Amino acid sequence: MNIPFIGEVPSDIVVAWIISILLGGFLFSWVTKAGKWQVIMKYAQTTHHRKIGVMYLLLAVVFFIRGGIDALFIRTQLAVPENDFWVFQSQKYNEVFTTHGTIMIFFVAMPLLIGLMNVALPLQIGANDLAFPYLNAVSFWLFAAGGVIFNMAFFFNAAPNAGWTMYTPLATDTFTTEPNNNYYILGVQVSGLGTIFTAINMIVTIIRLRAPGMKLSRMPLFSWSALITSVLILVAFPVLTIALLLLMFDRLYGTNFFMGEVGDPVYWQHLFWIFGHPEVYIIVLPAFGIFSDIISNFSTKRVYGYTSMVAALALIGLLGFMVWAHHMFTVGLGSMANTFFAITTMLIAVPTGIKVFNWLFTMRKGIVKIRTPMLFALGFIPTFVIGGVTGVMLAVAAADYQYHDSYFVVAHFHYTIIGGTILGSFAGIYYWFPKMTGKMLNEKLGKWHFWLFLIGFHLTFMPQHFAGLNGMPRRVYTYMWEDHIFLLNFVSTIGAFLMGASMLFFIWNIYYTCRFTGGAAADPWNGRTLEWTVGSPAPEHPFEPMPRIDSLDAYWYAKINKKQLPEAEDVRPSPIAVETFQPVLLAGVIGIMSIGFIYGWLWMQIVGAGASLAFFVIRSLTDERKRVYEREEEL
Amino acid sequence: MKKLLFLPVLLLLAGCNIRALHPASDTAATLTDLIYLSFGLMMLVFVVVMVLFIYYLRKFREKAYNVHHIPLDTRENKWFEITWTVLPIILLTILAVPTVQATYELTSSSAGNVDEAPQQAVEIQVTGKQFNWRFTYENGKQSMNELVLPVGQKASLRLQSEDVIHSFWVPRLAGKIDVFPGKVTRLSFVPNEKGTYQGKCAEFCGAEHTQMRFDTRVISEGEFQEWLKQE
Numbered sequence: 063m064n065i066p067f068i069g070e071v072p073s074d075i076v077v078a079w080i081i082s083i084l085l086g087g088f089l090f091s092w093v094t095k096a097g098k099w100q101v102i103m104k105y106a107q108t109t110h111h112r113k114i115g116v117m118y119l120l121l122a123v124v125f126f127i128r129g130g131i132d133a134l135f136i137r138t139q140l141a142v143p144e145n146d147f148w149v150f151q152s153q154k155y156n157e158v159f160t161t162h163g164t165i166m167i168f169f170v171a172m173p174l175l176i177g178l179m180n181v182a183l184p185l186q187i188g189a190n191d192l193a194f195p196y197l198n199a200v201s202f203w204l205f206a207a208g209g210v211i212f213n214m215a216f217f218f219n220a221a222p223n224a225g226w227t228m229y230t231p232l233a234t235d236t237f238t239t240e241p242n243n244n245y246y247i248l249g250v251q252v253s254g255l256g257t258i259f260t261a262i263n264m265i266v267t268i269i270r271l272r273a274p275g276m277k278l279s280r281m282p283l284f285s286w287s288a289l290i291t292s293v294l295i296l297v298a299f300p301v302l303t304i305a306l307l308l309l310m311f312d313r314l315y316g317t318n319f320f321m322g323e324v325g326d327p328v329y330w331q332h333l334f335w336i337f338g339h340p341e342v343y344i345i346v347l348p349a350f351g352i353f354s355d356i357i358s359n360f361s362t363k364r365v366y367g368y369t370s371m372v373a374a375l376a377l378i379g380l381l382g383f384m385v386w387a388h389h390m391f392t393v394g395l396g397s398m399a400n401t402f403f404a405i406t407t408m409l410i411a412v413p414t415g416i417k418v419f420n421w422l423f424t425m426r427k428g429i430v431k432i433r434t435p436m437l438f439a440l441g442f443i444p445t446f447v448i449g450g451v452t453g454v455m456l457a458v459a460a461a462d463y464q465y466h467d468s469y470f471v472v473a474h475f476h477y478t479i480i481g482g483t484i485l486g487s488f489a490g491i492y493y494w495f496p497k498m499t500g501k502m503l504n505e506k507l508g509k510w511h512f513w514l515f516l517i518g519f520h521l522t523f524m525p526q527h528f529a530g531l532n533g534m535p536r537r538v539y540t541y542m543w544e545d546h547i548f549l550l551n552f553v554s555t556i557g558a559f560l561m562g563a564s565m566l567f568f569i570w571n572i573y574y575t576c577r578f579t580g581g582a583a584a585d586p587w588n589g590r591t592l593e594w595t596v597g598s599p600a601p602e603h604p605f606e607p608m609p610r611i612d613s614l615d616a617y618w619y620a621k622i623n624k625k626q627l628p629e630a631e632d633v634r635p636s637p638i639a640v641e642t643f644q645p646v647l648l649a650g651v652i653g654i655m656s657i658g659f660i661y662g663w664l665w666m667q668i669v670g671a672g673a674s675l676a677f678f679v680i681r682s683l684t685d686e687r688k689r690v691y692e693r694e695e696e697l
Numbered sequence: 698m699k700k701l702l703f704l705p706v707l708l709l710l711a712g713c714n715i716r717a718l719h720p721a722s723d724t725a726a727t728l729t730d731l732i733y734l735s736f737g738l739m740m741l742v743f744v745v746v747m748v749l750f751i752y753y754l755r756k757f758r759e760k761a762y763n764v765h766h767i768p769l770d771t772r773e774n775k776w777f778e779i780t781w782t783v784l785p786i787i788l789l790t791i792l793a794v795p796t797v798q799a800t801y802e803l804t805s806s807s808a809g810n811v812d813e814a815p816q817q818a819v820e821i822q823v824t825g826k827q828f829n830w831r832f833t834y835e836n837g838k839q840s841m842n843e844l845v846l847p848v849g850q851k852a853s854l855r856l857q858s859e860d861v862i863h864s865f866w867v868p869r870l871a872g873k874i875d876v877f878p879g880k881v882t883r884l885s886f887v888p889n890e891k892g893t894y895q896g897k898c899a900e901f902c903g904a905e906h907t908q909m910r911f912d913t914r915v916i917s918e919g920e921f922q923e924w925l926k927q928e
């Protein structure tokens with residue numbers, strides 16, 4: 063390896079430290095000069111769903127930039143055959159694709175969607191906040207702590223390097239001895255805990271806090287998708303928790319779950335994919351929900367086939383648990399297992415197809431208004447269909463012996479994840495931006511963002527199908543002239559930089575909008591659902607008085623009949639907001655404990671665990687509702 | 698729409714000899730047929746969706762005269778919904794039948810009973826190891842990163858790893874089969890064309906996974922016997 067070193071440390075890390083310190087200093091002085099410390103302190107103590115949602119989104123965008131820079135390093139190294147770009151060969155390249163994949167899944171896709179759920183879900187169903195505001199803050203700060211732990215790894219020259227799938231035995235301490243992969247285990251574990259809490263919170267909110275009259279059968283589709291995704295999280299994430307725990311024991315305490323005489327590396331693959339496949343539906347179903355709402359909104363029409371849309375969501379969720387071994391066709395599980403999983407996988411295409419046709423028929427006979435959120439929804443349909451059809455091709459078990467672990471798969475899952483989750487999150491951000499900030503993102507910059515991103519996207523990933531079929535395995539840091547995949551890779555690299563450029567428009571748009579514009583109306587898109595009845599940005603107690611709902615899209619029908627939504631009387635008490643630093647501090651000490659585990663420092667583990675326990679005790683002894691109840695009794 | 702334009706262009710650029718679509722063995726030929734079949738069926742789906750998409754988008758896009766109109770709600774049509782549920786099921790059935798067939802045929806020969814070695818096959822031990830391949834022939838001869846096979850004869854490989862998981866892949870001859878420590882997997886195929894084919898490790902296996910490549914040389918029976926005797 064010819065890693066350029068500066069002193070003892072590889073040069074990429076030195077550069078990263080310098081840039082981070084400069085940026086940190088700049089941010090610090092800017093915040094001080096603008097007198098924003100108060101705002102930051104307020105956000106650090108908040109339990110309000112909109113503010114927490116905005117923090118999720120902000121952090122997700124930061125991580126998206128990190129993961130995106132990783133992607134550009136990958137694409138630069140692969141631009142031409144036998145390339146030697148900077149340090150990104152061998153183990154360094156492995157670190158870069160591992161952090162890219164992990165960050166994109168756990169620290170970008172998840173928080174983008176959870177952030178949007180936080181912002182929009184209570185508003186859509188007429189709840190004044192999530193059911194457990196304190197728990198919500200804990201969720202967010204655990205996610206943040208996990209993200210910080212994971213991203214720290216790189217700065218200490220210890221980025222994880224076994225792929226985001228952490229296949230054993232490579233990921234056990236026999237083959238990767240350094241602390242690198244401990245960072246993955248602890249970072250993902252801590253943020254995963256937060257995700258599980260969020261799921262509980264969402265489910266309880268939807269069950270308990272819908273506005274009077276909003277039966278489940280009148281709930282907007284985004285809320286439905288949030289409900290089903292939360293159920294999937296509640297079932298799938300504990301499997302990941304357990305898998306990571308077992309791997310941690312293998313790495314730290316010498317157990318042998320995943321190798322040796324009694325253990326088996328294939329156990330890991332089963333556990334990982336029993337979590338992992340539902341995970342891909344966890345990150346795509348909310349995007350489906352966003353698109354359903356947006357397509358209906360901007361086609362000026364009720365969504366087509368509401369009932370079958372809900373049924374399809376549920377069916378996809380259910381089937382999602384029965385297909386995990388399609389990631390393991392080449393393991394040699396036997397013809398019986400392979401055909402079973404091939405067929406269940408193909409079956410998922412049916413409800414997905416139903417959804418696509420329902421979207422198309424929502425546009426039919428409507429009046430389609432092309433604003434930026436709708437543009438992303440329109441870009442989604444062909445893109446996701448390409449990802450879907452290659453998915454069916456991959457389900458053909460025998461043919462998958464060719465596609466598996468090749469660039470064909472890389473192309474496939476980027477078509478589904480970027481086409482679904484990322485386009486969906488962008489659409490959602492443009493759509494609900496007024497609810498978050500009280501401002502409207504600029505349409506012109508939004509269009510630039512969209513077109514550059516979409517064109518860049520197809521340029522990047524369409525050629526990868528062919529590179530894969532031509533024998534290019536994934537996770538390789540170079541290839542040769544005689545592989546005949548140079549042009550395909552070169553085009554792909556150009557596309558990646560176009561996508562990078564499009565993100566500049568997006569970030570400029572956010573900055574420009576927040577700085578120079580103001581005053582969005584409560585209902586700027588002529589919306590249909592409840593979030594558009596409340597002010598922009600959404601106030602702390604949006605539904606006072608509480609509306610009564612008598613149909614799907616009740617607000618819309620009230621509008622066109624020139625009526626007000628009726629007021630409800632029998633309202634459930636709202637969740638109670640508190641201001642507290644406890645969630646941040648709790649996440650902080652759990653972070654400290656995790657570092658203790660990563661480096662095997664027993665004293666640090668004990669300090670962190672003791673402090674975390676103390677927080678549990680404090681929390682068990684406080685009840686912020688008491689105050690409110692007492693006040694109510696006095697009245 | 699834009700995307701559709703450069704699809705054929707890329708196909709041309711890539712040259713028409715994409716390895717997985719240019720089989721040089723019976724097994725690979727089965728896979729190629731399956732790839733084409735599934736691609737064809739799926740293109741049908743894609744085209745239908747695109748036609749509806751473009752047509753509806755042009756027809757129902759907001760026009761100057763209807764900006765302030767409010768379209769009527771349409772009721773769901775049972776027959777439409779049945780159509781787009783049943784048609785995909787039919788398409789998938791068409792795809793599922795050969796899938797099951799091929800999967801049974803190929804998988805039982807690769808992951809099936811390890812002990813019953815097929816007669817008249819060239820038996821080869823394949824050992825994967827960070828980061829190279831070792832091939833051991835029946836007469837004890839060994840070669841590194843070069844697999845030599847006689848044309849027209851069944852090659853029967855038993856694969857095992859000495860460390861982590863690898864995956865054996867020669868796109869023009871067969872699909873992948875994973876290579877595990879402590880467990881034997883099998884792969885067999887009949888190469889039917891002489892030539893040298895690229896082989897690669899397809900399961901990420903550590904620092905130099907990229908370099909874990911090998912060549913497969915398919916030569917005539919006579920040359921093969923000759924080669925076996927050398928050294």
Ligand code: HEM
Nearest residue numbers: 133136159160163166167171225226227479536537538558
């Ligand atoms: C922004 C543009 C993006 C580009 C140019 C890009 C590029 C790539 C490339 C080239 C690889 C293959 C690395 C290899 O096999 O050696 C890869 C892997 C991956 N990407 Fe992306 N990607 C992008 C965005 C995303 C997004 C948004 C997600 C998910 C939300 C994502 C998730 C993944 C995952 C999970 C992997 C697998 C990592 C692994 O093999 O462990 N990517 N990406």
Ligand SMILES: [Cu+2]
Nearest residue numbers: 339386388389
């Ligand atoms: Cu899957």
Ligand SMILES: [Cu+2]
Nearest residue numbers: 898900902906
């Ligand atoms: Cu390998």
